[in-house]
Amino acid sequence: MIGENVRRKEDARFLTGRGRYVEDIQFPGMLYLGFVRSPHAHANIRQVDPSAARAIPGVVDVFWAGSLPEFDETLPAIFGTASTGPSYVDQLELPPHPVFQKHITYVGEQVAVVVAESPYAAADGVEAVKVDYEVLPALTDWAQAMAPDAPRIHPEFSNRAAHLAHSYGDVDAAMSEAEMVIERRYETSSLKSVAIEGRGVAARWDGNSGSMEIWSTTQMHYAVRDRLSQVLKIAPDNVRVIARDIGGGFGLKGAFYPEDIVAPVLARHLNRPVRWTETRIEHMLSSNHSGRQTHDVKVAFERDGRIRALDLVLYKEIGAYCHFEMMLASNTINHLPTHYRIPALRVEGWGILTNTPTASPYRGAGRQEASFTMDRILDAIARETGLDPLEVRRRNLVRRADMPYRSGLIYRDGVPVCYDHLDFERLLETTVEKGDYAGWRKRQAEWRAQGRRIGIGIGSYVEAGGIGPCEGASVAIQANGRIAVKIGVNSQGQSHETTLAQICAKALGADYTEIDVLGGDTKMLRTGFGTGASRVAVNTGNAVHLASLSVRKKLVTMAAILLKCEEGDIKIESGAVYARDNPQKIMRFGEMALACSRHPAMASHGGPDLEATEFFYPPTVVWSSGVNLAVVELDADSGRVDILKYLFVHDSGEPLHPQVVEGQLSGGFAQGFGAAMGERVAYAADGQPLSASLLDYYVPRATDIPDVEYIHFAFPTPDNPLGIKAVGESGPNAPPATLASAINDALGNDIEITELPVRWNHIVGVLRNAPASRINAGGMS
């Protein structure tokens, strides 16, 4: 059952248009919210004049800073993903983030909310609210914001909101002893996840029970529940957050937003249900982005290409508020070495406030930046030493014999990073062989003579997934034989209903078709920690496994009693229990549940139900890894990049469902492809967004995505009972590094690509200045 491509349980409702999203939620008497948003990146609000808006038919009311006491509440300082151990951070000063305020710090920040009888009236009302702003100078670049005389984004706080430092080995000695030292600056742009469904929230207050029902697009429904219970001053159990079908999350929906408080507060205040659905423009303006990151590196190495030491100073633009500590920077640092040995490392990182929305994790969450920085360093060493880039990689690889390998880094759960049960050599050599590296190098030279520009690139990644603290699962056999698997996470498209049912079917001996996986609702399980950080398969998967085994144990005990035989003679298969030597003695799961519910023996098995709840606590993260190879050709006339070959070799442990694994990888590849080929959230110096719509912000279309060949490895791991690793964030990490490397290889030494995305104008710039090859490129007429 585990490892089979069973039919996905989700498909029927999604493929027939019966998914239920927040915008499908319709309560009687519902009101709609529209937000007035700032056109300025930094401003004080002098006055809000709602009179024209209130006069519009259908507009119920307008609220802004000070209208209700709950609007002075702040968003949680750290949301969802607080470190449980040292994350290298030695300085952290977080400006509070009220729901509505008079000090505006980014374009698109909420200024006021219009409540109306229809979305049309709400939009009319938004346009009619008059706001008088005192415009202040904006800062959108970390270098400006860090300057000692820079104006402050929040008057009470330094723009340098966070700092981290970590080191191991003798970096200074290596720098002075090594034969070669290079310095580089690598830039990675901010990205927006642009899920098909934007954010949304519907809220309904029940005055009878004093409870709040929320429908949300969040990836963290328990964290939303807990914060709302504080704001509303009611018990957490009186807040029910339902996050049912969600059209993509990617980390952006793992954050908490002002609208998440505004909707329930107004639903209670007005005693009517309310709903808000984000527009695409609001998504581009106001939703979180990944945040630009700059990496200044100094690398010491020998002429044979071996790295001696690396010194990194990292600058992270965290936006106008910081809700994720230095998680993204520490992720980059902890994934930076990928497959390679860095004997001495010193890192320093700054989190710098800027006049943009908050930076938050975007699938990969710092790993893409790590792979890009590391592989660009390896290519730079190849360039400086004249060695083949593959040879530089081979010489620096962490080998099987080196494992367990402790790099000297400490993961953000406080546990030292340790590579074990991994095989980087095998991944690299498989890539080289199956990707025909030698053949492509030969063709590259031959075709170059004909004026064709071919480039070959290799990129590597590691992915620490499955971070704790834990997840739980409750498995119960019901009287009709169906099995409910209740979980504390929700899905944004990850196929939980399928893969977790597979786990349950195998451990319990149940029929896959009889299992219903129920999540995305705080009433299912009391506690959960959210979907993100590639943690559900490892955490929830193992919890389902443990809970299923516990139910199985009860089944065996009770079957022995009911069938009057020894426990050792009980067999379980396809949803039935029977006695090994007498197939006539058989009971279906439903019959067992009925028989047990009134049986006194259940007193010593936790009560009348064939039910068990278990939590899985992983000791630390588990490491997945992979190597990518790209062969590209540049069109000399347009600078267009054609992908001639793309190979994705990976180890994600034992696959629960191979198609789902490959789906994760191919979706992740598309994400990484976009980051390489043009995705970039950009702001003008005055804070105006330059990528506010999909006319300007590149998102790859299905037809842009080349064929990718996948080679799957499953190196066994003893890290958890199921022996599984993470895959959710494996896809996007290496493609930008790999494609940038291949494009740079095609362009030659006239340019060194140090920036993501690879800029079209940089490619065209090289082509423009190489007229000889351009004429040749045209071929014969």
Next chain:
Amino acid sequence: MYPAPFDYHRPDDIADALALLDSHGDDARILAGGFSLIPAMKLRMMQPAHLIDIGGIDILKGVRIENDALSIGAMTTHWEIESSPLVAEWFPALAQAAGVIADAQVRNCGTIGGSLAYSDPSADYPALILALNARLVTISLHGGNVIDAMNWQQGLLTTALEPGEILIDIRFPKPPARTGSAYIKIPHPASRFAVIGVAVSVTLGEDGKARDLRIGVTGTSTTACRALAMEQALEGHNLTRDAVEAASHLADEGIEFNDDQLLSAGDRAYLCRTTAREAVLAAWARARNKASA
């Protein structure tokens, strides 16, 4: 995304449409396929009080031969143009252009008249009407106009269309024998509008030399334009690759290009030169194929 309130009209014939346009004046906008105007209204960048949908006026739809021209009704969709055998035979460049507009959904609803009347500076058709020497036919309560393609786009999002006028027909004169045309577009990675689009029409003269070479370039800045210097350099010559390559260095002459984060003006001029070279060669190859057919 919710537009401001508006009244919606769907007249059955041109006379009713013109009367509505006349009575509502500046408060009204003509709605064709809706793929430019509706998004602009949803963003509230445009807030017409009256929309006059001319989608119910059948006479404005279709491709037909009229006298010595191919007449394409303003409400003909991109897909109808892309798939029309007449267009493919007379103006392969036009079929090519219609086939690379946006995506299938847009091509099934968007119209040539709507696109030309909206006059986006990066739309494809403006290059085509220049290369194919089209005439644009308008009508109003007071008569009508026939506007030369060279005079159609007047500035950013501005055409020669007068208040009270509706664009009803685009007329492409029948090409002489041994004429070839081609369109090559370099799309913007995000919007898929033309960063550079070059349309070319050329006739192979009896003497084997190029005649009536017209090169229309779109995407440059505010309006499409002709690459006149390159046209002049090649007019009356045999269009060998070397000759076209040499003349392509004139393709950007006198043209102002956008300059932004995506590409500098110089980068765009380079793309204009390489695209013009390939488009001329492709049109010339088609002209020669017709001669040998």
